[in-house]
Amino acid sequence: MTNFPLLTVIAFLPLVGAVLVQLLGRGRLPRWIALATTLVTLAVSIPLYVGFDKGSSELQFVESASWIPAWNIAYKMGVDGISLPFIFLTAVLTILCVGVSWTAIATRERDFYASLLVAETAMIGLFAAANLFLFFVFWELMVVPVFLLIGVWGGPSRVYAAVKFLLFTLAGSVFMLLAMIALYSEFGTLDFNELAGETIGPTFQAWLFVAFLAAFAVKVPMFPVHTWLPDAHTEAPTAGSVILAGILLKMGAYGLLRVSLPILPDAVQLFLVPMLVISVVAIVYGAYVTLAQTDVKRLIAYSSVSHMGFVTLGIFTLDQGGVEGAVLQMFNHGIISAALFLCVGMIYERTHTRQIEDYGGVWKLAPVYSIFLALFCLASAGFPGLNSFIGELLIIGGAFKTQFWLGTMAIWGVALGTTYLVWLYYRVVMGEMNSGLAGLKLELNTREIATLAPLAFLAVCLGLQPECVLSYLHETVHALLTAGATP
Amino acid sequence: MNGTNFTDLALLLPELILVGMALALILSAHRIRTAPLATAGTVFAAVAAAFVSYWLVSADPKIGFGGMVTLDGYSQFFKILIAAALAVTALLSERQIRAERVRPAEYHALLLLAATGMMFAASASDLLTLYLSLELTTLCSYILVGITVEKPKSNEAAIKYFLLGSFASALLLYGIALVYGVTGTTDFAAINSAISENGLGSNKILLAAIGLLVAGLAFKIAAFPFHAWAPDAYQGASAPVAAFLATASKVAGVAAVGRVCLVAFGPEAHVLSVVLAGLAILSIIVGSIVALSQTNMKRLLAYSSITHAGYALLGFVAATSQSGTSDGTAATMAYVFLYVFMTLGAFGVVIALGQRGENLSGYEGLAVQRPAIAALMLLFLLSLTGIPPTAGFVAKFVVIWSVLRTGHLALAVLAVVCSVISAFVYLRVVVFMYMKEPSEPVPSRCPWAVSVALAVAALVTVIGGIFPGSLMSWVDKLIESFNL
Numbered sequence: 013m014t015n016f017p018l019l020t021v022i023a024f025l026p027l028v029g030a031v032l033v034q035l036l037g038r039g040r041l042p043r044w045i046a047l048a049t050t051l052v053t054l055a056v057s058i059p060l061y062v063g064f065d066k067g068s069s070e071l072q073f074v075e076s077a078s079w080i081p082a083w084n085i086a087y088k089m090g091v092d093g094i095s096l097p098f099i100f101l102t103a104v105l106t107i108l109c110v111g112v113s114w115t116a117i118a119t120r121e122r123d124f125y126a127s128l129l130v131a132e133t134a135m136i137g138l139f140a141a142a143n144l145f146l147f148f149v150f151w152e153l154m155v156v157p158v159f160l161l162i163g164v165w166g167g168p169s170r171v172y173a174a175v176k177f178l179l180f181t182l183a184g185s186v187f188m189l190l191a192m193i194a195l196y197s198e199f200g201t202l203d204f205n206e207l208a209g210e211t212i213g214p215t216f217q218a219w220l221f222v223a224f225l226a227a228f229a230v231k232v233p234m235f236p237v238h239t240w241l242p243d244a245h246t247e248a249p250t251a252g253s254v255i256l257a258g259i260l261l262k263m264g265a266y267g268l269l270r271v272s273l274p275i276l277p278d279a280v281q282l283f284l285v286p287m288l289v290i291s292v293v294a295i296v297y298g299a300y301v302t303l304a305q306t307d308v309k310r311l312i313a314y315s316s317v318s319h320m321g322f323v324t325l326g327i328f329t330l331d332q333g334g335v336e337g338a339v340l341q342m343f344n345h346g347i348i349s350a351a352l353f354l355c356v357g358m359i360y361e362r363t364h365t366r367q368i369e370d371y372g373g374v375w376k377l378a379p380v381y382s383i384f385l386a387l388f389c390l391a392s393a394g395f396p397g398l399n400s401f402i403g404e405l406l407i408i409g410g411a412f413k414t415q416f417w418l419g420t421m422a423i424w425g426v427a428l429g430t431t432y433l434v435w436l437y438y439r440v441v442m443g444e445m446n447s448g449l450a451g452l453k454l455e456l457n458t459r460e461i462a463t464l465a466p467l468a469f470l471a472v473c474l475g476l477q478p479e480c481v482l483s484y485l486h487e488t489v490h491a492l493l494t495a496g497a498t499p
Numbered sequence: 500m501n502g503t504n505f506t507d508l509a510l511l512l513p514e515l516i517l518v519g520m521a522l523a524l525i526l527s528a529h530r531i532r533t534a535p536l537a538t539a540g541t542v543f544a545a546v547a548a549a550f551v552s553y554w555l556v557s558a559d560p561k562i563g564f565g566g567m568v569t570l571d572g573y574s575q576f577f578k579i580l581i582a583a584a585l586a587v588t589a590l591l592s593e594r595q596i597r598a599e600r601v602r603p604a605e606y607h608a609l610l611l612l613a614a615t616g617m618m619f620a621a622s623a624s625d626l627l628t629l630y631l632s633l634e635l636t637t638l639c640s641y642i643l644v645g646i647t648v649e650k651p652k653s654n655e656a657a658i659k660y661f662l663l664g665s666f667a668s669a670l671l672l673y674g675i676a677l678v679y680g681v682t683g684t685t686d687f688a689a690i691n692s693a694i695s696e697n698g699l700g701s702n703k704i705l706l707a708a709i710g711l712l713v714a715g716l717a718f719k720i721a722a723f724p725f726h727a728w729a730p731d732a733y734q735g736a737s738a739p740v741a742a743f744l745a746t747a748s749k750v751a752g753v754a755a756v757g758r759v760c761l762v763a764f765g766p767e768a769h770v771l772s773v774v775l776a777g778l779a780i781l782s783i784i785v786g787s788i789v790a791l792s793q794t795n796m797k798r799l800l801a802y803s804s805i806t807h808a809g810y811a812l813l814g815f816v817a818a819t820s821q822s823g824t825s826d827g828t829a830a831t832m833a834y835v836f837l838y839v840f841m842t843l844g845a846f847g848v849v850i851a852l853g854q855r856g857e858n859l860s861g862y863e864g865l866a867v868q869r870p871a872i873a874a875l876m877l878l879f880l881l882s883l884t885g886i887p888p889t890a891g892f893v894a895k896f897v898v899i900w901s902v903l904r905t906g907h908l909a910l911a912v913l914a915v916v917c918s919v920i921s922a923f924v925y926l927r928v929v930v931f932m933y934m935k936e937p938s939e940p941v942p943s944r945c946p947w948a949v950s951v952a953l954a955v956a957a958l959v960t961v962i963g964g965i966f967p968g969s970l971m972s973w974v975d976k977l978i979e980s981f982n983l
Contacts, residue, residue: 082971120867123933149887156881159926163934164866171934175926182922186915190903193896193911197904 017075018059019089022099023137025053026106030129037122046110046125050132054103064096066483069491071142071205084200088142093488094269094339095139097481098262101346102135104466105258109251111463112354116250116361117165124165127157128251135259139266144192144202147270151188151227151263155181158260161252162244173240173247180240184230191223195275208274208495214282221279224271231264234324235294238317245313246366250357253309257316258350262342265323269339273327273492280330287328288414292421294321299428303435307366311436312352315392318425319345325422326407332493334410336485341403343481344391344474348400351388351467355381358460362452368436373445378454382441384464389437391471393430399474402482507563510570512555513548513578514615517585520544521611528604534596537603538948541589541611548618549582560980566686567628572977573828574622577754580836581621584747585614587843590952591850592739594945598853599647599737606646610743613639617751624762626675626685626712629755633671633719636751637664640744644736656735663718663728671715677708678763687763694766709764713774716759719752720808721801723782733801738856741797742846745804746839753811753835757828760819772820775812780913782809787920794859796849799924800842803883806921807838810898813914817901825978830901832974837882837890837963844879844956848872851945851953862928864937872942873932875957880925882960885918890963897971 029049033042064072071090079087091099109128117124134154141147155178163174196202199210212220230237241261245253273280280287298318305311323345326338359374359381360366375382391398404426412419456464474480508515520540524531531537552575560571568574589610596603616635623629641664645657679685681704682693699705714725721729733741760771786806793799814831818824848856851872855861866873882891895918903911963970 079966080968080971082968082975123866123870149892152887152892156877156886159929160933163930171930174934175923175930178926179919179923183916183919186919189896190899190911190915193900193903197900 017089018056019073019075019091019140022053022057022060022103023089023133023140025049025056026129026132026136030126030133033122033126033129037125042121042125043110043114046129047107049129050103050107050110053132053136054107057099057103060091060096061100064091064093064484066093067487069093069487074142076142085145085202086143087146088203089137089140089146090142091140093484093486094266094492096484097339097343098139098259098266098346099136101262101343102132102139102259104470105254105346105350106132108350108354108463108466109254111459112254112357113249113251114459116357120164123160127160128255131157131161131255135255135263138263142204144195144204144207144271147204147267148185148188148192151267152185154260154263155185158252158255161255162248165249166247166252168247169243170247173243176240177244180230180237184227184237187223188227191220194220194223204270204274212276212278214278217276217279218282221272221276221283224267224276225283228264228267228272231267232261232320232324233264233317235290235297235317235321238294238298241317242310242313245316245353246307246309250353250360253313253353253357254350257313257353258346261316261320262346265320265327265338265342268324268327269335269492274495280328284328284330288325288418291321291325291328292418292425294318295325295425296421296428299425299432302432303428306368308356308368308371308436308440309353309360309366311368311432312349312356315429315432316345316349318429319349319392321425322404322407322422325411325418329407329410329414329418330493331410331413332489333406334413335489335493336482337403337406337410339485339489340474340478340481341400341407344399344403344471347467347470347474348388348392351384351464351471352392354464354467355385355388358456359454362454363449365448368439370448371440371446372443372449374441374449374454376445377449377452378456380461381454381456384456384468385441386437387468387471389433391475393433394426397472397475399471399478401475402478510555510561510563510568513552513582514618516544516548516551517611517615517618521608521615524604524608524611528602528608531604534593534603535948537607538589538593541607542586544611545582545586545589545614549579549586552578552582556977557980562624566688567625568619568622569624570622572980573758573832574754576832576836576974576977577621577750578618580750580839581614581617581747584743584750584839584843585610587840587847587952587955588739588743588747590948591742591843591847593948594850594853595737595739597946599650601646601737606643609639609643609646613643613743614747617747620751621754623755624687624758626678626687626690626763629759630668630671630675633751633755634668636748637668637719640664640740640748643740643743644732646740647737650735652735653737654735656732659735660728660732667715667718667725670711670718674708674711674715677704677711681705681708687758690763691765694764700766705767706770709767709770710774712759713756713771713778716752716756717778720749720756720811721805722778722808722812723785723805726782726785726805726808729805730798730801733797733804734795736797738797738846738850741800742843742850745800745842745846749804749808750835750839753808753831756812757815757818757831760815761828768819772816775819776816776907776910779809779812779816780910782806782812783914783917787917787924790924791920793924796857796859796861796928799859799928800845800849803845803921803924804842806917807842807883810895810914811835811838813898813902813910816907816910817905820907821905825975825981826904827901828981829971829974829978830897832978833897833967833970834894836970836974837894837959840956840959840963841879841882841889841891844875844953844960845883847949847953847956848876848879851949852942853945855939855942859928859931861939862931863935863939865932868937868941875953876932877929878957878960880928882964884922884925886922888964890960890967893964893967
């Protein structure tokens with residue numbers, strides 16, 4: 013089994029599933045094929061987590077094959093401690109996406125599940141790519157299925173949201189294409205490891221950093237280019253929101269960790285202060301905007317801007333704890349924002365309204381739902397014992413080490429985060445029952461509980477035992493910070 | 500005309516095959532009443548010509564007819580590509596011939612003769628051969644555009660195309676005359692040596708002649724500001740003819756631009772690189788911006804073809820700004836190769852939808868009614884946008900790589916920024932197909948010939964995108980025998 017191309021199989025299994033869905037998809041078959049494919053993908057990926065050597069910072073499970081010999085570009089896949097958790101997250105979240113779409117998606121199921129599975133291939137492929145060319149291919153491949161997911165199965169102004177998402181993303185990624193070609197024509201290679209070993213002039217690095225940032229900042233999304241996010245997240249179907257918030261937002265931060273930090277260390281130093289400032293602005297500004305929202309989905313979408321601000325803050329502290337916290341927080345945000353969107357989606361399927369004022373007193377009708385929502389709101393607010401707490405703690409620790417005021421602002425952001433989440437919970441779940449909800453059957457069914465339970469389990473489990481994820485990170489982050497950018 | 504002998508004819512075997520088939524069709528025109536027979540003849544001739552061209556490629560370039568034609572890797576590449584475009588176009592024509600009651604033998608004979616002219620243009624190494632071959636092509640094209648005589652739009656398009664086309668031919672001829680006046684020759688290699696040996700580099704008349712020649716050729720590839728005929732001609736012509744103009748005709752023009760700029764006027768490369776850069780970037784900008792407001796699918800694809808002509812020229816910009824390297828030329832060759840198939844595919848979908856394919860609103864809800872056709876269109880549009888893993892991405896990658904390597908940063912930035920605008924153009928069609936409700940009845944099934952053509956185009960678009968390696972090494976190998 014030593015030469016078994018495990019990563020390739022994991023990455024392309026969903027694509028095979030998508031083809032099967034298209035070919036055999038009659039009646040109810042597509043959802044069953046999709047469920048089976050996503051479950052098998054998760055099962056096949058288990059050897060990765062078990063067999064991974066946590067004591068090494070090298071790429072593992074490396075596969076390399078000749079691809080475009082004329083250009084010296086190889087098909088190379090491999091994982092390290094940073095990418096591994098996200099492959100797991102992708103595999104888990106896609107299963108839940110199938111779960112939540114089971115009855116919510118009634119039209120054109122074949123296309124829906126095929127898009128979802130193609131998106132899974134793109135996401136896993138992105139996290140497993142070991143050279144920039146492959147990374148870019150999967151990066152762009154991701155755009156198309158998400159565009160369709162939002163535009164076809166989304167809310168009332170779905171086309172606007174889908175096109176906005178697409179144009180923002182493409183506008184960013186063409187600069188990444190340019191930077192990639194510039195790197196390639198300079199060094200003749202696009203392998204991440206080889207590029208990290210090259211010495212790149214400081215001016216050239218600065219330009220490359222800006223070009224890559226254009227692509228990554230849109231996806232994160234960082235402060236001035238976040239405006240596509242509320243529209244896309246709000247209009248997307250629940251599964252689309254889960255993919256967007258859970259994985260797609262992580263692609264940008266992952267890009268910073270995979271490309272900017274190791275390959276462009278001097279430019280990272282140069283842009284360190286602006287990056288930290290933008291991160292803090294995203295945290296505080298994002299939180300204030302979140303407070304003002306009246307639409308549940310929009311509220312959670314804006315909270316992502318604030319939470320991803322923590323992630324970029326952690327990354328640019330360039331501190332072992334801060335970067336580990338950032339990666340952990342990416343993972344946590346993937347779980348919690350996905351869970352919150354799932355919760356909203358499940359209740360929306362019954363009430364068909366997303367306005368907060370149309371809710372109230374939900375706990376009387378749906379106690380189990382209320383408990384889940386309470387858990388996820390607390391987790392998102394960074395309640396001790398739940399997963400976000402450790403991540404935010406590490407990031408804020410790193411921020412205090414860098415600059416006192418950064419830490420202070422971050423704590424302010426946490427306080428605001430608690431406010432909007434508790435207030436949301438208060439308005440939706442507690443208080444007098446809204447008369448418009450009378451007679452509706454709001455309580456979750458078994459399928460929905462089964463969809464939320466894994467995320468609740470992960471939230472509690474990582475809150476009590478964050479080493480589950482952190483243990484993968486120590487060596488990789490250490491190597492990343494010692495080899496490349498140091499503060 | 501020394502050195503001409505009978506064996507030189509063997510070098511023209513691909514063209515002779517096409518001419519032979521054209522003559523056979525014309526002579527038996529009264530017998531051929533149904534399309535399939537003529538289609539089969541054209542496809543057979545095209546495939547045979549492509550294979551013969553492939554087989555004729557040799558390591559050292561051959562010059563025939565006293566320097567009038569050159570057979571090197573470059574010309575063979577374009578001949579194969581033109582033959583392939585001809586075969587696919589012939590298959591695509593099946594539906595229109597029947598629907599618009601065109602006489603099949605005449606139509607196919609004209610296609611074959613136009614392709615013959617294009618093949619000559621690809622191998623022409625003398626300005627006179629070039630002029631004659633382009634005239635043969637455009638004369639056939641005028642008739643093809645107006646071949647649906649009962650349609651006023653088609654007649655109007657043919658007349659417009661004819662007027663502007665004659666104007667461009669006049670420019671070309673004027674340029675040739677001036678070149679002859681300055682250098683005393685029309686042979687590419689002789690012009691090259693005359694310029695460098697006699698120190699004509701900054702000769703005003705020569706520069707004017709180059710300007711006229713480039714303008715005439717820019718007309719053939721529909722580059723801005725010589726693009727005005729294309730949208731009207733494409734819209735008025737029947738879709739397969741438009742497809743033929745957008746692909747084969749453009750490819751022949753690109754081949755001619757390359758040989759004229761790199762071989763005949765090699766010593767003037769620094770001037771040409773500026774001129775070509777201007778043409779390229781303006782075509783990209785204007786094509787992508789004007790395409791935004793189009794509602795007729797053939798017009799939209801016409802502006803798209805103007806944009807892509809600009810991208811294709813980027814490779815020649817690189818080649819002329821850094822003489823002695825073949826990377827830029829190889830980039831253009833790879834670009835046009837992949838462009839031909841994705842464009843033929845997009846036109847193929849327009850044809851497969853019949854009347855519904857003409858207008859953008861006809862694409863509403865196509866994904867519900869005909870998911871397979873919609874998926875194919877999605878593939879071709881993504882490829883035209885340049886999104887991996889389709890062929891369009893590889894094409895864009897090579898041309899931008901070539902200009903970036905020669906230091907044209909601004910050009911590269913403008914090119915990629917415009918690709919976002921183009922993305923909006925193409926994805927508007929996707930929005931119509933996938934995100935709107937159907938408003939028209941389900942289109943009828945398309946003839947199997949069209950399906951075959953679509954399959955070929957889709958296959959190249961996918962394989963060219965995922966495994967571009969063999970295409971790249973093939974182009975690199977061919978260009979070694981480019982008779983610079």
